[in-house]
Amino acid sequence: MIEALRKKAEELLKNKTVSVVFGYGEGSTPERTRPVFITKPEEVNKLTWNKYCVYNLTTYLKRQETRKLGKPAIVVKGCDARTLIVLMKESQIKREDVYILGVSCDGVGDPLAEKCKACDVHTPRIYDDLIGEKGENKELPFDERYAELDEYENLSEKEKWEFWQKQFEKCIKCYACSNICPLCFCDRCIVEKNQPQWIDPSAHARGNLSWNVTRAYHLAGRCINCEECQRVCPVDIPLNLLNKKLAKEAEKNFNYRPGYNIDDELAMSTYNEKDNQDFVR
Amino acid sequence: MSNETTFEPRIVAFLCNWCTYAGADLAGTGRKQYQANVRIIKLPCTGGIDPLFLIKAFERGADGILVSGCHPGDCHYNSGNYHARRRWNVFKPLLEFCGINPDRIQFSWISAAEGGKWVETINSVIDAVRVLGPFEGYQKINAIGPEGPGEGFAPSSDTTGCECK
Numbered sequence: 001m002i003e004a005l006r007k008k009a010e011e012l013l014k015n016k017t018v019s020v021v022f023g024y025g026e027g028s029t030p031e032r033t034r035p036v037f038i039t040k041p042e043e044v045n046k047l048t049w050n051k052y053c054v055y056n057l058t059t060y061l062k063r064q065e066t067r068k069l070g071k072p073a074i075v076v077k078g079c080d081a082r083t084l085i086v087l088m089k090e091s092q093i094k095r096e097d098v099y100i101l102g103v104s105c106d107g108v109g110d111p112l113a114e115k116c117k118a119c120d121v122h123t124p125r126i127y128d129d130l131i132g133e134k135g136e137n138k139e140l141p142f143d144e145r146y147a148e149l150d151e152y153e154n155l156s157e158k159e160k161w162e163f164w165q166k167q168f169e170k171c172i173k174c175y176a177c178s179n180i181c182p183l184c185f186c187d188r189c190i191v192e193k194n195q196p197q198w199i200d201p202s203a204h205a206r207g208n209l210s211w212n213v214t215r216a217y218h219l220a221g222r223c224i225n226c227e228e229c230q231r232v233c234p235v236d237i238p239l240n241l242l243n244k245k246l247a248k249e250a251e252k253n254f255n256y257r258p259g260y261n262i263d264d265e266l267a268m269s270t271y272n273e274k275d276n277q278d279f280v281r
Numbered sequence: 282m283s284n285e286t287t288f289e290p291r292i293v294a295f296l297c298n299w300c301t302y303a304g305a306d307l308a309g310t311g312r313k314q315y316q317a318n319v320r321i322i323k324l325p326c327t328g329g330i331d332p333l334f335l336i337k338a339f340e341r342g343a344d345g346i347l348v349s350g351c352h353p354g355d356c357h358y359n360s361g362n363y364h365a366r367r368r369w370n371v372f373k374p375l376l377e378f379c380g381i382n383p384d385r386i387q388f389s390w391i392s393a394a395e396g397g398k399w400v401e402t403i404n405s406v407i408d409a410v411r412v413l414g415p416f417e418g419y420q421k422i423n424a425i426g427p428e429g430p431g432e433g434f435a436p437s438s439d440t441t442g443c444e445c446k
């Protein structure tokens with residue numbers, strides 16, 4: 001697979017289809033990889049592929065530094081490819097702005113990442129070229145995909161509050177979570193706005209709750225569950241539980257999975273007259 | 282006057298200008314009485330109510346929140362309340378997931394003609410929150426430092442209502 005990937009990258013750079021390839025390179029130890037940005041055909045040997053390729057490289061589509069490199073070919077796993085669909089639907093990129101090098105993937109991380117346990121996009125649902133075997137994606141049942149939440153949803157109200165307070169208390173407001181997220185692309189985040197100051201900037205329990213709830217909410221019906229935010233959080237807040245809870249509600253109520261069917265309308269920018277309103281008096 | 286041991290909840294109601302605010306106004310002109318625990322914030326449309334407003338209300342000491350606007354199909358801007366309803370559909374479960382009691386954050390449709398429904402709804406929200414007690418969990422995290430309430434935090438014992446009858 002690595003050879004096929006390198007060959008394709010070399011070809012794309014040589015014939016100037018793209019000016020840069022965003023891919024994975026070897027890291028400082030065998031259990032690590034790092035993002036690499038290949039601009040010269042003779043450098044394609046830096047590209048690699050293995051189970052440690054956890055990153056969602058689509059986050060580099062929002063960064064000025066990497067945008068400057070010109071049209072990219074981007075190596076994406078099935079989950080990452082969903083980000084591209086959301087970005088296109090949200091008019092952040094055009095289909096022709098990226099060359100998609102999909103890789104078929106059996107799972108990443110050691111131990112296996114949580115997202116991979118209930119993955120139904122082992123073969124990316126969008127690509128220009130597929131590296132590896134084309135598998136048959138079978139959509140997993142709803143309950144199976146959100147099983148991770150059961151344990152937390154079954155806590156009592158008090159336990160929930162205490163659990164999350166303990167988690168949020170740890171937050172140091174480093175904003176790594178929003179920084180890494182490929183879908184957190186606002187030039188100025190609400191948390192940076194101080195006229196008025198919506199969210200307390202200090203790492204204090206009050207602002208921490210507002211921040212964590214708001215960050216998750218802004219990804220409602222958008223987050224594609226790449227788990228990057230949780231991975232980079234230096235104090236290990238299980239952010240993905242919040243993301244997943246929102247994804248579950250969006251799917252349950254609006255029958256929508258972000259980045260899954262390219263023809264579906266974005267859940268949070270449309271409505272249906274028959275939307276659930278059982279909770280409205 | 283309430284003595285110090287009775288708890289009077291502070292309720293913030295976010296109302297749309299065209300329907301529920303007018304409905305509450307109608308209750309007033311109709312001389313209908315309701316409990317004075319509510320602070321009303323009038324906004325143009327439920328569609329313009331950022332969920333952050335609701336968090337902010339809790340942050341600043343609200344014990345309960347009501348968000349209310351026009352019935353589906355009646356929005357002055359055609360679809361504001363439909364969009365709002367979408368957001369509530371994900372936001373409310375998120376707060377519940379974080380351990381906030383669903384009775385502390387309620388939603389309703391009340392038209393400009395439904396003064397009676399306004400009275401009924403707001404009274405029942407206030408009663409429900411009175412049973413729950415003060416939102417101590419949130420008010421505790423409001424405290425800056427070990428000493429107690431920080432800036433912008435109003436003490437919870439008083440409920441200053443409008444005196445007119």
Ligand code: SF4
Nearest residue numbers: 078079105107116119
């Ligand atoms: S979620 Fe699926 S596509 Fe993504 S890394 Fe895991 S197995 Fe691969």
Ligand code: SF4
Nearest residue numbers: 181223224226227229
């Ligand atoms: S919120 Fe986290 S899991 Fe969701 S898309 Fe952003 S980084 Fe990925």
Ligand code: SF4
Nearest residue numbers: 171172174175177233
């Ligand atoms: S990465 Fe973690 S600590 Fe940093 S702001 Fe996000 S939640 Fe807080």
